Amino acid sequence: MKIWAVASLCGALGASPLVAASTQAPLLTPRDSALHALNRLAYGPRPGEVDRVAAAGVMQWIDRQLSPDKIDDAALTERERQFKILEYDAGELAGMYVDARRERQEREASRDRDSVGARHAAPLPQRMDPSQDRGRRLAGELQELAVVRATLSERQLYEVMVDFWINHFNVFLAKGADRFLTPSYIEATIRPRALGRFADLLIATAQSPAMLFYLDNWESVAPGSTPPQAMRLRARPLFGRAPQFGRPPLFDPGRDPMRADSQRQRALERMPKGVNENYARELLELHTLGVEGGYTQQDVIDVARIFTGWSMGRPQQGGDFEFHEWAHDYGEKVVMGVTFPAGHGRDEGMCLLKLLANHPATLHHVSRQLCQRFVNDDPPDGCVDDAVAAWKRTEGDIREVLRAIFTSPDFWAAPNVRAKIKTPLEFVVSAARALGADPDPTPRLAQVVARLGEPLYLHVAPDGYPEREAAWVNSGALLDRMNVAVALAAGRLPGVAVSIDAIVPATADPAQLIAAVNAQLLGGTMSENTKAVIGHQLSDISDPLQARALAIGLAIGGPEFQRQ
Numbered sequence: 213m214k215i216w217a218v219a220s221l222c223g224a225l226g227a228s229p230l231v232a233a234s235t236q237a238p239l240l241t242p243r244d245s246a247l248h249a250l251n252r253l254a255y256g257p258r259p260g261e262v263d264r265v266a267a268a269g270v271m272q273w274i275d276r277q278l279s280p281d282k283i284d285d286a287a288l289t290e291r292e293r294q295f296k297i298l299e300y301d302a303g304e305l306a307g308m309y310v311d312a313r314r315e316r317q318e319r320e321a322s323r324d325r326d327s328v329g330a331r332h333a334a335p336l337p338q339r340m341d342p343s344q345d346r347g348r349r350l351a352g353e354l355q356e357l358a359v360v361r362a363t364l365s366e367r368q369l370y371e372v373m374v375d376f377w378i379n380h381f382n383v384f385l386a387k388g389a390d391r392f393l394t395p396s397y398i399e400a401t402i403r404p405r406a407l408g409r410f411a412d413l414l415i416a417t418a419q420s421p422a423m424l425f426y427l428d429n430w431e432s433v434a435p436g437s438t439p440p441q442a443m444r445l446r447a448r449p450l451f452g453r454a455p456q457f458g459r460p461p462l463f464d465p466g467r468d469p470m471r472a473d474s475q476r477q478r479a480l481e482r483m484p485k486g487v488n489e490n491y492a493r494e495l496l497e498l499h500t501l502g503v504e505g506g507y508t509q510q511d512v513i514d515v516a517r518i519f520t521g522w523s524m525g526r527p528q529q530g531g532d533f534e535f536h537e538w539a540h541d542y543g544e545k546v547v548m549g550v551t552f553p554a555g556h557g558r559d560e561g562m563c564l565l566k567l568l569a570n571h572p573a574t575l576h577h578v579s580r581q582l583c584q585r586f587v588n589d590d591p592p593d594g595c596v597d598d599a600v601a602a603w604k605r606t607e608g609d610i611r612e613v614l615r616a617i618f619t620s621p622d623f624w625a626a627p628n629v630r631a632k633i634k635t636p637l638e639f640v641v642s643a644a645r646a647l648g649a650d651p652d653p654t655p656r657l658a659q660v661v662a663r664l665g666e667p668l669y670l671h672v673a674p675d676g677y678p679e680r681e682a683a684w685v686n687s688g689a690l691l692d693r694m695n696v697a698v699a700l701a702a703g704r705l706p707g708v709a710v711s712i713d714a715i716v717p718a719t720a721d722p723a724q725l726i727a728a729v730n731a732q733l734l735g736g737t738m739s740e741n742t743k744a745v746i747g748h749q750l751s752d753i754s755d756p757l758q759a760r761a762l763a764i765g766l767a768i769g770g771p772e773f774q775r776q
Contacts, residue, residue, distance in 0.1 A: 240624060242266040246273070247735040248629050251776040252586050253277055253618070254368030256642030259715050262735060274618050277369035278611050280407065288365045294653040295360075297353045297395055302421065302530030305350065305392035310528050351385055352655030354395055355668040356707075359658045360651050362641040373406040373610070374398075375637065376585055378669070379676030380578075381417045381499060383426040385669035389527035390422050394669055396530075397422035410578065410608035411569035414499065418565055419533040421524040423491070427674065430523040432488035432516060434541035487541070492516035494674045500568040502577030507548055514545035518552060518561050575603045579613065581679075586617055588628045589680045595622035630737065630775040633681040636664035638776070639693055643700055643768050646733050649710045656707025664692055690774070697769030702761045712764060718756040722747055725760060729767045737772045745770075 240248065246265035250257040253274065257265075265273045276283060292298060300308075362371050378398065385394045401420045405413040417423050424430040433439075492515035496507050521540035525531020535558040544554040550567065552560045568574055579599035583591035595617060602609075602616035617623055634642060640661050644651060651657045658668060665684070671677050678684075699705040701712065716728045726746055730738040746766045753759040767773060 240626075240629065242270065243735070244629075245270045245624065248624070249274060249618075250368075251630075251642075252623075252632075253372065255362050255372065255638060256645045258645045259648045259732070271619075274369075274615075277367070278407070278615060280367035280370040283366050285366045288361060291360060291364060291653075292357070295353055295357045297350055297357065298399070300395070302393055302396040302532075304530070305395065306389070306528055306530035308350075309392055350395075351391070351669075352658065353653075354385070354398070355658035355662075356651070356653060356655045358668050359637070359641060359661065360653070362637065363644050363649070363651050369614075370406060373614075374403055376582075377402050377406055377413065379671070379679075380581065381413075381423065382671055382674050382676035383420075383422045383669070384672050387426055389425045392530060393420075393422040393425060393527070398669075407611045407614075408609075410574075410603075410610055411566055413610075414569050415562065415565050417499070418491075418495070418519075418522070418561070421527070421531060421533060424522065424524050424533070425527060427491035427494055428488045429491035429519055430527075432491070432520050432522070433486065433536075433539035434517070434520045435486045437520075437539050439536070439538060487513070487516045487520060489513065489516040491519060495568070498675055500577070501571060501573040502580075505571075505573035505577065511547050514547050514552075515564065517541040517543070517545050518547070518564050521558070522561060569608055575600045575608075579603060582613065583617060583622075584679050586614075587620075587623055588631050592622040592625075592628075595620045598622075630772075632776040633684050633774055634776055635677065635679075635684060636661050636666035636693075637668065639774065640664065640696065643697060643773070644708055644710075646768065646773075647700065647710045647712055647715060647764070649700070649708045651708045654707055657705075658707075660696055660705065660707065664696065665689060690769075693774065694766075694769030697767075697773075698762065698765030701765035701768060712760065716760055716764060718760045720754075720756050720759075722750040722759070722763075725750070725756075725763050729763050733764065733767050734772050737775075738767065738770075739772060742767070742770045742772060 243262060243266045246262045247257065249270050250261060250265060254277075297305075358375070362375070365371050381402070383390055383394060383397060385391060390397075397420050401416045401422070402413075405416055421430070489512055492512050496505060496512060496515060497503050501507055518541075521536045521538075523534050523536050523539065525534055537557060540557055542555055542557070545552040545560070547564060547567075548571075552564070576596065580591055580596050582599060583595040587595050598616045598620045599613050602613045606612040622628060640657065643649075644657070661668060662670075666677055696705065700708065700710060703710055716725070716732055719725050719728070726738075726743050729746075730736055730743070746763050749762060749766060750759050753762065
């Protein structure tokens, strides 16, 4: 493949504003509308799906997507059985990690003993830590499950919204206990509420052990408070057992008092010491009000005080949410002019979450993010206003907020059609769906998404992966996408099987081949530049099967397919 051709296709994407080609577009035909809806509400169309949706009516399809429980998804349910991670709860996953860590410690202790007198022996080959190996396998399975669901589910809008909320309420999979808390966070916290009420979702994330651990709120306590275990530690005598009948023990067989007291001192030092503001700040800035939501640093402090005591059981046991009365700050707090009287416990946190869920700044902030996801990186005010009105009318029913967006004139306006760039996840999944591909349960396809810049559940910062075009468009990233597309079309991409015979017939006529690829994969949106580049590439290829694979790969890696 000629380097200049790839550069020409990749360069076309960033050479001018993405909306430039669509601002002069005519009114959408039923087929155009179906393609637009499938690109935005779904992870792209599968073979023949545009025509099916257009024939049945795009608004009818949207209504069905807004009621996912009524859509039969038995085929996906059967595929999910291949993912063993769904069989374990947080406690069982935690046990696996604890067992693996204990095995490692025992092996290291044994190695230390064996090393005495064997210093000059040949070094043994290094083996991977079993806890790390098991952790990577479980993480890979969790990531691949997301890719399989996005590729195969009939409930496409539901899967899109699960991804949206996972980024909105981001946790970092690789942080300590979140390695085994994140699966239940996704399955039990996010997925059941992805199309429910925002307040319910907000409360569920606030009480999630994964979120409590990620943003350190599980260690947030009122200054001066002492946990019961610390009281017990402090009550123990300094050396040996407690004295009996006024006589201190002279010797305690089998116990090293200095070592025990050192361990006790370290345990006391590890006890939480005060208020942690991490969750409070992200709750206001990201989850609800937005950075311009009108709150102050003092509001952050008082919100953090409200959530003192919102904690969890022992992380090593996959602990559930717990409210620790001993850790709570029972003093008066004031948040954005609202007074929370002294003497209240967990209930004031619940009250605050409900207040934030229906605050005008939250309605605007989250509605704007939804419009940014479904309409334009710079969403029109009219779309945001429609979403906010629906939020007020339905008390935050996510399903109805989305319905207002999808029926807004802005959603269908020409400047907003094909105006967004696909994230790596959206690109890989839409390419697989376009070719009717079947991903396997290994983590290899999820690893492709990671290589393109979006390792799932591994965004370190609380803001989640970005939605805007600038985060994903550069020459290196687009070249990587091109390579993935060409490998996929040729059947050489690990983790997925494709059969393109039924999608685009092989032909020796380059013009006919390009026309078929344009119609079947791009909905007729291929530019003259892309047609010319693909035509030049096919000019040296005599094998119709090889020419077809290359034409499909170049089309999927080209600028038109990158757009939603």
